[in-house]
Amino acid sequence: MNIKELKEKLEFHKITNRISQYFSSDLPSVKIDNLEFLTNLDELIQELRKTDQMRYLINVEGEIDLSGLSDIRYLLKILRIDGSFISSAELLKVLSFLQVSRRVKSYFDSKERTYASECNNLFGICKDIHTDKLLEHNINITVDDDGEVKDSASIELRKLRSSLSSKEEHLRKTLLKLLRHYSEREISQDEIITLREGRFVIPVKVENKRSVPGIIHSASASGSTVFIEPGETIELNNEITEIRYKINREIQRILIEISSQVSEKVSELEVNCEILSEIDFLQAKSKYANEINAVLPKLSESHFNIKNAYHPILLQNHKRSDIIPLDISMDNKIKTIIITGPNAGGKTVALKTVGLLQLMFQCGILLPVADNTEMRLFKDIFVNIGDEQSIDNDLSTFSSHLKSLKGIIDNADSSSLVLIDEICSGTDPLLGSALSSAILKHLTESGVSTIVTTHIGELKIFAYNTEGIENASLEFNHKTLSPNYKFSIGVPGQSFTFEIASKYNYPESILNYARELSGSSGSDLEDLIKELNINKQKFENLKNSNELERARLSGLTKLYESKISELEKNKRLILNEAKLEASGIINNAKKLIDRTIRDIRENKSEIKKVVTGFQRTAKNLTEIQDTSEKIEIGEINKGDVVKIKNSGSIGKVIKSDGENVSVNMNGILVKVGLNKLEKIDQSELRERNSTDNLIEVNTSEISTELDLRGLYPEEANLLIERFLSEAQINGLNQVSIIHGKGTGKLREAVKQSLKNNPAVKEFRYGNWNEGDTGVTIVSI
Template sequence: MNLNDVKNKLEFNKVIEKIKTYCYSDLGIRKTENIEFITDENDLNAELDKTEEMRRIIDLDTYLDLTGLKDIGELLSNSKIEGSHIPQDKFLWILDFLRLSRNIKTYFKRKTTQETAKLKILSGIASELFADNTLEHHIVYTIDENGNVKDTASAELKKIRNEINQKSETLRKLLQRILKNLSESEFSRDDIVTLRDGRSVIPVKIENKRKVPGIIHSTSASGITVYIEPGETIELNNEITELSFKEKREIEKILTELTKEISVNYEKLKRNCEILGELDYLQAKARYSVVLISSRPEFSDKETELVNAYHPLLLQGLERKNIIPLNLNIGKNFNTLVITGPNAGGKTVALKTIGLLQLMFQSGILIPCESHSKMRIFNKIFVNIGDEQSIENNLSSFSSHLKILKKILQETDNRSLILIDEICAGTDPNFGSALSAGILKYLSEKNSITIVTTHTGNLKSFAYNTPNIENASLEFDMSSLSPNFHFVTGIPGQSFTFEIADKFAFPPELMNFARSLINVSDDNLENLIKDLNAQKQKYKELKDKNDKNSKRLEGLLKMYEEKVKEIKQKEKNIIKNANDEASEILKQANKIIEKTIKEIKESGKLSPKQIKADFKKESEKILKSEEAATVRIYEFHTDDLARHKDLQMTGKIMEIKKDKIIIEINGIPMKVNPADIEPADNAEMEKYRNYDTVTTIKNKIIETKLDIRGKYPEEIKDLVEEFIINAVNEGIKEISIIHGKGTGKLRSEVRKIISKNNLIKSYRYGNWNEGDTGVTIIEL
């Protein structure tokens, strides 16, 4: 299928139009309009790398200043034409272009080594920019701020203009004198000197034209005034005209020389156009990704997995909190998906979301989904959405539909994405469903990735019974009979035909008759789907409860593992200290012995009894100092409250064994040494008894809000994770992280951290009264 047709059907052009609004120049706009659909993984990686680096610049420094960037391509082309020159005012375009090129090059050059490492690709591109201070200086020296050639551009031009000014002043005085005389004689209508054909003339009443010697240049529109160049000024006018021609020739000469300087650097300046156009385009894509809160998905050879994905056009018109994200996986366990359900249930929107995000991804545009989403690269995308009826070719909707399907069947391969809305609709449902089944089986065996929508009930059974083909639907609220747009894989959708008709109060006798016409097997299928949905809801509730408990347990285990690690390290330190102390004791004992032996040798007076008494006395000193440091062991009973010395947490003693005590802390039993615990004081006992109302860890009250404004992204990971673990440990259901709006740098880092945390049930941005997008609300 023609790629432009695919883009039109998926409204990719609207995405492009939005990105164009963030461009500074026609260079960037043209690059955006000609955006490439990339099918090579290396090329796509490179394009996404560049977009991500530009996003990093936005997060760190706001934006690259490309204000005033103009497309000078045509001027550069004109500079190559022999004997031509660039218009003098357009040299200001080139001057701005050169300055901008130099500024961008300098911007990247001034980055630190660490910053450059994070902007490796863009720094390399910017390093290619041509910057020439000499050329800039020549333009500034030659052209003024209004785009005119300066008097100082050449000595000859300055001389000519001085002569013109002198002669013009002489001419002005002469004309004023003549005009004054004519006014006194009432020959002149006005006392104003004017220009006609570059010559200075005076206005004379038509009836007096023969009374003023000179050349008539023109007549007024009313015919009552003629403009005469007095005879005595003709020579002076001729001299000024001749000087003006000389001035023009000198200006052309100057501009031609300056144009040659541009021409000499044609290739370098042309490359600058390409680089600045690309930077403008990349920045526009990055700015668009900031607005949509987009991410870069992971590459996958086999599957497409969208996690919390949004349709970008919906995000442009609605608040994010009012849109249900799409969660879908295809390609891992099956390659074909059949989406069923009632009209206006979101089937087509889901189909378009998948297709549009794929187009954006393979165009190097970051997409609105979680960063751990996965995307394949397709060589071909086929789309059949909307009515293809053609009056011109005498084709019905169904015939046109089949024509497109035939083309898909002929051209598809295992690197094709196929999106079909209402497959084989517009004909007899039984025959249409049979044909649809054949098409889906054929495409599945080709190993294409195929997603279709349908109302045909037979395809639900076919998808259920056929390998590599799976059912899907969007959840429907049974109480309100309205869609809630949650995408569900594995369960087909119900039509809700009768339920919706009942809601509109159709006559009961009509509804009874209609129900009597339904095939029993069809009715059974609808009831089966209804039961499946009910069971799924119960399973979901149980799973959510189990997940919540599992996450809490995982968080606690993680915390205790860290504590155990800390305790083991302390044990090592204690053993080391004990060994060091023992060595010191031996050292002191040896010193005493050596000293005693020495004294015996020197004096020969100490009796054996005295030696023994002295040694005992010194040994007792050392032992007493060690006894002072001995750990105290308390006596405990079952149900006593005790405090763990290392964990700094209070728990209840459950069982006392010979050399171990089992204590329960925060619902988790732990086996500890008697020396590791001590009786809880009165304050700790009170805190323990009021555990459900006061949350305490290490004597610090757990807050439900964490304010990280003013911190750097690399500083917040430990803060956020500890905040979440503490909240989970204390049974807190909802917490808030205040990161502010700003450039979105902290907000993006918070999303990155919490998206990978399995202690979190869900998260969202705050409502308008909660801090809007400056706050992330987390449900645990």
């Protein structure tokens, strides 16, 4: 596999160019120009996760501010040379680089505690960023925002620049006075002071040059004007030149001093360059992933199953809704796919889509595919696409094609992906069919994952009769004779040769004669394929209808579950209100007793009347307290059936910690005080079952997975609470919550819900074989 040639044939540069547009600096340019095709599993997983985690982080917290970042590696190479120094403008670049380094480190340090689990692969990158506030300060007081050395850089520089300003002002006044004098005599050309060869001069008409004593420094392009330094200003100009020389010497001394401080940090700054280059690159890949709505697919050891895949280059120029996504899979049973169908039907685009997605994947770029897509690792990708003709090597198209196929035969193995467009198409169709069949049989038996496109009809039959090889096509509307671009596995494509010719108004006599020459077998095969496609379309329509009905029923189920949850919540509220009301009655009764005792003491003559009232109140109080006062009960253990005394509800004890007991009430976990419960023995339970509507405890098995994909965070929170409650009741220790990857919003909602749920001991994201960051594993 020639990686450079592979990238050219699959137009990989269009992907990298698009990513480059999101760079904040030139730092990642070398990295993306030499993007490595990763064949080490651990390295690939690490790179993909870093990109996915960066995308998640910037989507939630906002992108990292890399403004002002530039590539200073060439400056660091200069500073490694003893005695070298860099300019003030270059020092300004170093200052900006230091500021960005500090800003990036601060960004990651502030986010690490919150996102340590979600972005564990990402935070380690920035640990070694070097910051140096002292060096920042020293450069900042030396260089201004325009890259010039400040007057305040040294006392001597301030003094020299002040002297220069004074001398230049004196010179300007002297020259203006001379200009007015010569202008009155019409000797000077204009009343303008200009600079020539570092000396202040005045313009004089060439014919009057002898009228102005001084030194001629230059003349105008036309020769009509000469620029003369008057004799009166020569000494003053000399003084100014000397001061400028001293200023330059002082600036150089300052630059050497500051450059020396930077050179002491060259190694640390080179490390920063590598880290910030990676951060810039990861952020650019993340922004590109957002642009194409890409995800991190699952990783399989032996097969790939691409779902709802969009060609990334098409997404750059077309609306997503205008592109038909591709579904294609290969496993241990199917090693070779032969795609057939008419020209311009999308066969080559499908082939390139698979190749480009695999190349992007193994270069650490997220893919525009569905969450449930599975990709596998290939050691090599061999591509034979396009015209291979070589004038330099005196090779025809077919000869070059055969040479390329020979390289594939010699080098491809079970860890290779092979993509061939129009296999053996440049020779006699009958012989090309035989050679193609032999090559594909060899590759299939060698375990090579191979996808080819062809117009050779015999290969359709070969695929049907050969184990490990499968036909495929892209749907073509037989009525409009236009492609639908929908990939279909298991059914070969029709060529529609005569139909398309008829569409272009070929004479019927030509078409009839062509049909006669093609023979009945070819016609029968085309008719069979046509019938297969029609039946397949009917099946797909029925399948889609069933899917819609299933989705509708699923939606109704979720709605009813939500309503049930709401009813249970209202039930608890009503019970609580009843308890509060009973408590109020008891309090009022106690107040009445207190008043009664007071009346007895104050008015003994009314004792009899009061006693009668007291007895009536005490009777009422006893009836109320029957449902709330503590009474002697036997020991309550896990598994006992109990009654809540103030409501009459019956449930099963799940857990007891002494004072409080967790009771399963018809699938709802309720925590009740021990003094509020009454144990029911088996005889009473049987009696109640025969006479009362006893609430049954739900002991049936529940699923260990909850799929939330497609739900809003608010809907997800309700289902999580119910799911965890049922899991705890049924004694589950670990469950999985599937939320997918997407933009990370649903994942963040799940995280917050789990943090606030007392039933949760801990939670983590799944390993790559458990669903990676698209699944959260919860311990109860």
